[in-house]
Amino acid sequence: MRLCFGAKVSLLGAIGVSVVLAAPRMSELLEKAKNYVSEKVANMPKPEATVTDVDFTRVGGDGVQYLAKVSVSNPYKTPIPICEIKYSLKSAGREIASGTIPDPGSLKASDTTMLDVPVKVPHSVLLSLARDIGADWDIDYQLDLGLIIDLPVIGNFTIPLSQKGEIKLPTLRDMFA
Structure with missing residues (x-):
């Protein structure tokens, strides 16, 4: 019974970890996109x-x-x-x-x-x-x-x-x- 309980926790723990790891990757991607656009706009010639x-x-x-x-x-x-x-x-x-x-x-x-x-x-x-x-x-x-x-x-x-x-x-x- 402990083994099954442990397996369930491990399974849920693995799912939880993958969701937690995906969130920082998405925010890093959005941050990089924002920085790229900001850099391009800053380097545009202006009057x-x-x-x-x-x-x-x-x-x-x-x-x-x-x-x-x-x-x-x-x-x-x-x-x-x-x-x-x-x-x-x-x-x-x-x-x-x-x-x-x-x-x-x-x-x-x-x-x-x-x-x-x-x-x-x-x-x-x-x-x-x-x-x-x-x-x-x-x-x-x-x-x-x-x-x-x-x-x-x-x-x-x-x-x-x-x-x-x-x-x-x-x-x-x-x-x-």
């Missing part, structure tokens, strides 16, 4: 962008407008839609302008696209930056951009950009020219 210039464009009744020019290269053979561009302009450690440009167009296929990002700074903010403006009549700035594009298979992808520099304030000649 790249740079801020090429930030310049004064005009003075209006509500503020001063600047224009950031962004160069974006598309490595794919198809155009890529741009969902939106988010921007934040900071000076003296505080945000002086921010906004979103919805649906600014598409990136040209296998080419470089130039994007214009208008940034409006209210006059009241410029007055509060008087110490930074000082004698050289410019603003030290940091421009942060988030270019959100819709990549096939991957989905929405944000290209973060940041640029530091100096923006010249308009002179009287600029205002009336």
Whole structure:
């Protein structure tokens, strides 16, 4: 009787062990597949962008407008839609302008696209930056951009950009020219 009982336990034990061993093998297989896909996606070429210039464009009744020019290269053979561009302009450690440009167009296929990002700074903010403006009549700035594009298979992808520099304030000649 002990022998039969032992045989049953061994039989059940063997079945239990095979199920337990199959579970780690399946999870290892899924983990390897996940790592493979992640590696392939990480090594895919992605669009790249740079801020090429930030310049004064005009003075209006509500503020001063600047224009950031962004160069974006598309490595794919198809155009890529741009969902939106988010921007934040900071000076003296505080945000002086921010906004979103919805649906600014598409990136040209296998080419470089130039994007214009208008940034409006209210006059009241410029007055509060008087110490930074000082004698050289410019603003030290940091421009942060988030270019959100819709990549096939991957989905929405944000290209973060940041640029530091100096923006010249308009002179009287600029205002009336």
